[in-house]
Amino acid sequence: MNHSSDSSSETKIKVGKVLLIGVTGGTGANVVKGFLEQNVSNLRAITRQIDLERPSLSRLTHAGVELVEADLDDENSLSAAFSGIKAVYCHATSGDYASPDPREIERAKRVAQAAKQANISHFVYNSSGGVERNSGISHIEQKYKVEQILKQTGLPTTMLRASLFMEEFWKPYTRPSIIKGSFPFSVQPDKPLHLITTKDMGRVAAYVMQHPSKYISREIELAGDVLTPKQMAEEFSRVQGRPVVHKEIPPWIFLLLFRKQLFDLIQWYRHQGYQADVNHLREEEFPRLLTTFREFLEETNWANEELTYEDF
Secondary structure (H helix, E strand, C coil): CCCCCCCCCCCCCCCEEEECCCCCCCCEEEEEEEEHCCCCCEEEEEEEECCCCHHHHHHHHHCCCCCCCCCCHHHHHHHHHCCCCCCEECCEEEEEECCCCCCCHHHHHHHHHHHCCCCCCEEEEEECCCCCCCCCCHHHHHHHHHHHHHHCCCCCCEEECCCCCCCHHHHCCCCCCCCCCEECCCCCCCCCCCCCCCHHHHHHHHHHHCCCHHCCCCEEEEECCEECCHHHHHHHHHHHCCCEECCCCCCHHHHHHHCCHHHHHHHHHHHHCCCCCCHHHHHHHHHCCCCCCCHHHHCCCCCCCCCCHHHH
């Protein structure tokens, strides 16, 4: 698959130094890979502490990313991180917790002010699909608040509103069962699900930075593929070489497990969900930059039972 794209009629610019926020944990390294594949390599990443014993930080260093110590809870530490920065990609200002982190909002305010003071030319934010549709989902609503903070600060922004990350299926609470042939998922077998990879977030973020006149002040709901759970089970079956069956888990089970926020999110998936125009994105907006679910399974060597989420 060719992941380069220069089909835009807009002038492609050389991006200056890019500050990456929220890429040192989880699958953040894949975001960095996406930037590098688009030949945006002058990268600096924020970390609270430079500890090269941490595998994620070691990988970033080996990829040529400059690490800088800064704390999103300490505004005084941010000025050095933003020194010489031309563009910002913010993957997250908080970890992936069961409940929304109230610090996400205050951190966004500090980051926005630091970016404004640094006079950055482009701020790309990893938001969530559905933020503008009154989802009622606290995680999604909080992303919308961050969007508003960035806009109100007067920053030149692009909001990349992500759909469900394909990497979620690699998590320890999902993949083992699928490998054994059962795909338990609380969404109807025929309900379309919009999917994106974290690497594609990096690819697209780099691309929009290279074409600022086309993308500044835009909000784009982003997905690389759309499949029903039944179709996803068929893809799992194909790559694993044996049948995988989707089993629709009743959402009320999560209420019994005292996981109301997860219940609410599942109900949103079941009755509303993401609305990205995948055909337009793949054919017109970002040709050759978006990964299909089949390609994702192949590229991540899904069928290798020895690999885990930590191997990303």
